[in-house]
Amino acid sequence: MALESINPATGEKLAEFEAWDQATLDLAIKNAAGEFLEWSQRTPMETRCQLIKNAAEVLREQQDELAELISLEMGKSINEAKAEIEKSAWVCEFYAEHGPDFLADEMIDTDASKSYICYQPMGVVLAVMPWNFPFWQVFRFAAPALIAGNIGLLKHASNVPQCAQAIERVLHQAGVPRHAFTNLMIGSDKVESVIRNRYVRAVTLTGSEQAGRKVAAIAGEELKKTVLELGGSDAFIVMNDADIPAAIEAAVTSRYMNMGQSCIAAKRFIIDQFIYEDFISKLKTAVEAKFVAGDPLDTATTLCPMARQDLLDELHQQVQTCVDYGARLVTGGYQLERAGCYYAPTILADISSAMPAYHEEFFGPVALIFKASEPAHAVGLANATQFGLGGSVWSGDPATAETMALRMESGACFVNGMTKSDPRLPFGGVKNSGYGRELSYHGIREFTNVKSIWIR
Template sequence: MAMKSINPATGEEIAEFDTWDQATLDDVVTQVGYGFADWAKLTTLEERCLLLKRMADVLRDDQDILAELITLEMGKLYSEAQAEVEKCAMLCDYYAEHAPAQLADEIIESGASKSYVAYLPLGVVLGVMPWNYPFWQVFRFAVPAVTVGNMALLKHASNVPQCALAIQEVFRKAGYPDGVFTTLMIGADKVESVIRHPAVQAVSLTGSEPAGRKVAAVAGEELKKTVLELGGSDAFIVMDDAHIKTAVEGAVKGRFLNMGQSCIASKRFIVDSMIYDEFIEAFKTAVEDKFVVGDPMDKETTLAPMARQDLLDELHGQVTASVELGAEIVTGGYQLDRPGCYYAPTILTNISSNMPAFSEEFFGPVAIVLKATEPAHALGLANATDFGLGGSIWSNDIATAETMARGMESGATYINSITFSDPRLPFGGVKNSGYGRELSEHGIREFTNIKTIWIK
């Protein structure tokens, strides 16, 4: 079995890699497990933070090369790929500065002479990561994990093998010892064996809901910790007092950044009936005026391809099924007639609860617009989903918006901004969007032994 790297802008194969057999995989994981004691006990947190600073330098020095690889392998705009690499460097900077305080012993008064909580490493952590942000998603799990003193294994998406190997090389160039971060050249069929390996103590997965359920089931049998960041169908609520131009600008960015291939992309636009028609017209105009199709490496291009043809076909199937049930296409709704995986930016209205557009995650450049009669109705529509990752509310009445934000069933709600991840803030979801948190002090403590020490 081989992993193929295919340029989604042209459909051409770039590279092919053989996957490991089971014996090779078992040997690598075992050796990583042996290396844990040295890494955790023979390095200090201060030394690990210095490595983070070096890694930030490597990322910035190689930014253009790494960004080009991201664009060639998964298709995003080159400017967006550059921003992704810089965000990884910022993450390294953040934990280099803040990890010592976040992992410091926490003194707690308990009647003992001294009692405290220590945050200690668990061992080997497996990351099962997606293709849509092929660097950021990996660094988001791996940087805090190795900074604590864990070892990190990466099972990356099979369509970005070059990115997976390049990340391992970034760690090497930064000076991390062999084995601290290791890319596993395996398919999904071997993930279960890695989870069950005695050396592996925890799993972080970012991906689909079905994948999350499978990983959680296996890890549960093995009594191993998991953090799951799964799908999302984020609501974008526009109240009747919102500034429509600003909201539309946010809607275009929130839905079509990364060609809409993001768990926290704005997907369901819930607009107050008083401004619904005005919003739809402005949204349609903005979408039709913004996008220029072309090579994603070209700085003039604003419409990149989707990452794979099968993903495009699945998205179009959801659009077609919804239209057959009565949804209306305001703009788009078709694959562009050119080489590559290009799909026209699409807006759907007249949505009812029996349609895929109402209940399923649309992972691509399709916006679903719903009409709300009042704030309570808007919040009810926002919560009428099995997902609960992020969401946003657009209003000039901040007090009301903040009350609604607390009632939105999501891991994060942003007011007058699209949802985004920030190293300083915890990131994760509720409901079928998963559990656990990444980033901030909450994320770095997820894969630690939160250990009580009591002295008298």
């Protein structure tokens, strides 16, 4: 089996790598396990923090080169790719600074002479990561996991093998030992064997609901800890007293950033009935004025390709089915007549419960518009999905908006702001969007043994 790197803007094959055989994979896992004692117990946390801080410096020093690699492998605009590298550096610095406090022993007053909670690393952790944010997704796992004393194994998406190699190289250049973080050059067919390997203690996955179910089932049989960050179909509620220009600007950014290929992107726009048509008109104008197709490496380009043709085809089929069921096609709805996986930014209005848009995640540049009669109806529409990752509420009445945010079934909700991940805040979902948390102190503690010590 070969892992291919293909430029989605041109269809050109950039590189090809032979996947590891089972013997090579098993040896890599064994070497990783052999590093655990040295890394977790003999390497002081202060040293581990310094090495992760070094990684931030390497990322910034190589920002242009790494951002270009992202753009070439999965089609992200060069401007967004540079921002992704910067955010990856930020999460490294954040945990290098705060990791020791997050993992410090907590003294507890009990009937003992001394009792406390300590956080000890679990061991070798497998990270199964997606292509849509190929650096950020990995570093938001790797920085806290390595600082906590764990060993990282990376099974990256098969269409970004060069990004995977570059991440491993960055960490090793920063001084992280060779076997403390290893990129596994394998396809999805070998993930089960890694999870079942006796040296692997836990798994984290960011990806589709289907992939999450499979990984969780295997890990469950092995009684191994999992953290799953899965799909999302985030609601973006706009009430009639909202700042409409601000909401429109955020709607365009949140829906079409990374060509809509984001779990936490706004996907379902739930609009108050009194401003419904006006919002659609303004959103259409903003979308059609903003996006110009071009080379992702050109800083002037605002419309980039989707990552793969099969993803575009699946999205287009969802759009066509909605139109067949009566959705209004406001703009877009077609693949551009040019080389590459370019899909026109699309808006579908008048969504009903009979359409795929009501139940499914649309992973691409398609905005879905729903009409709400009043705040309770808006929250009901927001919760009428199996997903629960993020969401946002836009209103001139922050108190009412906060009440709506509290009632939304999601791992996060932003009021008068675009939903986003932030190292300072926990990130994750409920329902079919997964479980567990990344980022903040919650994230660094996910892959630790929360141990109670009681002494008389």
